[in-house]
Amino acid sequence: MEKPREWLREKSIAKKVLSDADVIFEIVDARIPFETRNSVIEQLAKERNKKLVIVMNKADLVPQWFARKVKKIIEKEFPVVLFSSHKNIGKREIDNLIKELSHKKKIIKIGVLGYPNVGKSSFINALKRKRVATTSPKPGMTRGEKLIKLYRNVYLIDTPGIITLEYQSDLALKCSWIPDKLEQPVEVAQKLIDRILRERPEALEETYGIEPDEEPLKTLEKIGKKLNYVISGGKIDLERAARKVLWDWIKGKIKAYWI
CATH class of the missing domain: 1.10.1580.10 (Conserved Hypothetical Protein Ylqf; Chain: A; domain 2)
Structure with a gap:
């Protein structure tokens, strides 16, 4: 019988990133936004009083009316940015947000977290304007955290996919297995x-x-x-x-x- 997948390693990574980062970008899949939100990450961010922004990636795969409807619902809890690295959607909004944050401290670290295969690496590459993170349709391609310099005083923390205690079958439905x-x-x-x-x-x-x-x-x-x-x-x-x-x-x- 299938057992829920242990996630002790991912939890320790999430806690470390949440301690190190000034801001968290939680990447979710715009097609299944609520299923790819990570309640543990969001709760940890609230407990540590960290700003969290939800980035609805792959926004080009859903109709605009659907994306706007979801955005309106989630914005009752967190700021939301609609994003697509392939169609250049939301990049200016993210850039403006980062610039606004960078004026507040000498060094800003942004943690990029989310389930495997929601597009964290594509998001980072789009911001950096070159390939610095490994992208693949195979979930789980990023190994360990990486610190990536975005601007003079802005760093992104790239992480492996963060999953909670879940069955493989449920993760597969989220494109994460x-x-x-x-x-x-x-x-x-x-x-x-x-x-x-x-x-x-x-x-x-x-x-x-x-x-x-x-x-x-x-x-x-x-x-x-x-x-x-x-x-x-x-x-x-x-x-x-x-x-x-x-x-x-x-x-x-x-x-x-x-x-």
Whole structure:
């Protein structure tokens, strides 16, 4: 039976960064903003009286009305910036915020925290205007903290993905776990498809050119058949189809989103 993943290392990193940093940028996935918010980080920031800004990354993957709606909700608790490193959304707003902060102290350290694969490294590279952090669609590519000089007196603290005590299957739905490492990819893909069927079923039609079924497993079978993932005896290779769906979700190919 699957056990929740231990996160002692991540918790110690989060606490250290929250102690060292003057400001925290919490990066979340704009498609699933509430699921990728880290309540532990936010609570620790409040306890330490640190300014926390939520950066809704991958804002280019959701409609503007959706992004604005989410922003309005979260702003009741924290400042929010809509951001996309690919479409150059929100960069000026972040730059202005950093400049404003940099006038207040001689040296400013900004901690960049969030779940694996929410785009922390892409965010840092966009601010730095060159590649200084490793980017990959594979969750968990950043190893250990790194101090990156942004301006004369401004430093960014890049960190590995910070996760709490959660199951691999739940992390996979947040794009924070590599599908190839899942023990039960078919079950996880069914959970994801079920959610998409409830929130935006047309996303599956757009991505795979199939008519989704009300049953997640039947929809997965249709996807496998469409992709010609067939094994001996003409059966659909459901595990291969499941991993494909989960990778497409991680890479932003399935245009679904929800609150």
